Amino acid sequence: MRIREATSEDWAQIWPFLREIVAAGDTYTWDRDVTQGRARELWMATPPGRTVVAVDGDTVLGTAKMGPNHMGPAAHIAGASFMVSPEHGGRGIGRALGEHVLEQARADGFRAMQFNAVVETNTRAVALWRSLGFEVMATMPEGFEHATKGFVGLHIMYRKL
Template sequence: MRIREATTDDWAQIWPFLRDIVAAGDTYTWDRDVTEERARDSWMSTPPGRTVVAVEGGTVLGTAKMGPNHLGPASHIANASFMVHPAHGGRGVGRALGTHVLDQARADGYRAMQFNAVVETNTRAVGLWQSLGFDIVATLPEGFEHATKGFVGLHIMYRKL
């Protein structure tokens, strides 16, 4: 597996699994019926943001985007989002992307990484981020309307770099 900057040509492989993950309504705070154009505009970051893909051969296994969490005097805190193609889950793609993004954020001069919305029932993601040094600093009770579980908590997670 190799992680590299995403190109516009990668979108054709990203969109199908991104669409399905968002439509499932159990991990992402995006509109479940997001259009391809809006998803592409949101996911394919421009500087100072970055979008990367994890690839094996010519196959995109997963993707991540990162950039400043806020602007101006709070722009030293990074934020990132991740999606792994479900067919490639459990192979370490999320961990590899997470490690890459943390290393890149540190190299880019960020002082910390904050995740604004980790759904508490997404236990695989919560466990992964905790294993990479993130703490849950707050939970917004009933902050996320899960497609099958109703209202569940939304974690804010943080890690100093």
């Protein structure tokens, strides 16, 4: 597996699993019925943001997007989002993308990274981010309406770079 900058040609492989993940309603704060056009606009970052893909040969296994989380005097804080194709989960792709994004953010001159919305019931993601040095700074009670569990907490996670 290798991680590289995403190209417009990668979208055809990203969209099916992105649509599945968002529609499930258990991890992403996007509209569950997001259109392909809107999803592409949100996911395929433009500078100073970046979108990367984890690939095995020509197969996209997962993707991440990163860039400034804030503007102006807080633009030194990065943000990032991640999606791994469910059919390729459990193989360390999320960890590899997380490590890559942290390294890239450091290289791009960011001082810290903040995740704005990690659903507390997404325990695999919470454990992964903790293992990569993130802390839960706050949890907004009932900040996310989970598709099957109702209203659950939404973590803000942070890590200095």
